[in-house]
Amino acid sequence: MNRSSIMASALVCAGALALSACTTTKTSGPGSSSDTGDTGPVKIGLVTKTESNPYFVKLRESAKAAAEAKGATLIALAGKFDGDNEGQVTAIQNLVQQGVKGILITPSNSAGVIGAVKQAEEQGVLVVALDTATVPADAVSATYATDNEQAGRLLGAYVKARLGSTPPQLLMMDLDPSASVGIARHNGFLQGMGLPLETPAVIGSALTQGDQTKAQQAMENLLQRAGDKVNAVYNINEPAARGAYQALKARGLTGKVLVGAIDGGCQGVQDVKNGLFVATVMQFPKKMSEDGVTAVIDYAKTGKKPSGFVDTGATLITDKPVAGQESKDTAWGAENCWG
Structure with a gap:
């Protein structure tokens, strides 16, 4: 040139x-x-x-x-x-x-x-x-x-398995009601949990724009209302999950709440390895x-x-696999992550 x-x-x-x-x-x-x-x-x-x-x-x-x-x-x-x-x-x-x-x-x-x-x-x-x-x-x-619904389902099924017989008390860190990816992941997560779209198991939700700071502020507000009832948090992406985790940490709840995310960035994989998240779903x-x-x-x-839809794949990443659900560990995740 x-x-x-x-x-x-x-x-x-x-x-x-x-x-x-x-x-x-x-x-x-x-x-x-x-x-x-x-x-x-x-x-x-x-x-x-x-x-x-x-x-x-x-x-x-x-x-x-x-x-x-x-x-x-x-x-x-x-x-x-x-x-x-x-x-x-x-x-x-x-x-x-x-x-x-x-x-x-x-x-x-x-x-x-x-x-x-x-x-x-x-x-x-x-x-x-x-x-x-x-x-x-x-x-x-x-x-x-x-396939964002499938990504949500993978995370929801994993969280359900980890909760076992404990009734879910969910907080949802969403994207935006007009964004198709946010709708698909939200709905897929509830499907994976075996819950209807309108369920009392969701004790609070907030729009985060996938932003860490907004998610942290939203989670702080939700925790003021939900108290210590929450036992699992769905997050539209890993930045939102990091924000939610920080708010939970400030309340001393991190050991009691399952935090899951969707993205598969290298930092997100590291967050799973370090125990901030129980799992993330990797995109490509x-x-x-x-x-x-x-x-x-x-x-x-x-x-x-x-023409048509081409599914580029989604893989559950966790170091604590559950029976009956395919997943990869964080070592594999570190080799295949992005960012």
Whole structure:
């Protein structure tokens, strides 16, 4: 890439309304102009929910590496926070203007971005979802993601087994009622526990945005009302679980409460090993990114769109396995974690 090209790329990134990180990679290879008939390498857009969350950092890094390996260009943007639908819409529009062939998106709220997705596809841009399915699912051509209900079920079944005959008294650290991933994990957890969606076993819940500080504050408030009745805490992700744990620790309840999470980040695996969490459910963002990049490259070459939901897997990580449920220990988790 010559100096003028580098400067042009920098100006494009700076002009993207300061949404978030912009990553551009250009090399020769299978996705270059010789295969696509275009004047340069295939451009792929990535829109994540946030820039700083380690999970989305890994998603971005993996997409960049996969694009480089195929001679493509990756332009990565993000919302300012989980739920920044306006920011994601602006990112989609900017990417279309920059001539991307496909957009990979982790939608904060699918209802908030579907209009922009439809407009992009009307202009010949392939849009696929990573990590989080849209509602309806066919709003995008394909989805590469964890089966979030299954991830919730794995955690719920484990917590149920660990409680044994003790009646559950649950606190739920949720995401957002409009976020499909949060709904799926919440409902899946209760299914795994063998409980209906409306159950008195849930003695309190809070919306955390998957943020550690918000989760800690929410848990402190819930404990003031729930007292010492709680015996298990569901968490939408590992940052929320860390916040919940800190609040429980301040009340001297950590030895009495089972704290579980979903994510599979390296810090989360370490938290399981150190006894902060009884278990976490690992996702595989690297596979999501690689599959998404491959789909865009194939579309650029052949015009064929991917379709349907592709489950990229979920694995329960714990050092205290229970009979009848498959799991991996933290040694395996450390070898396969992200972040």
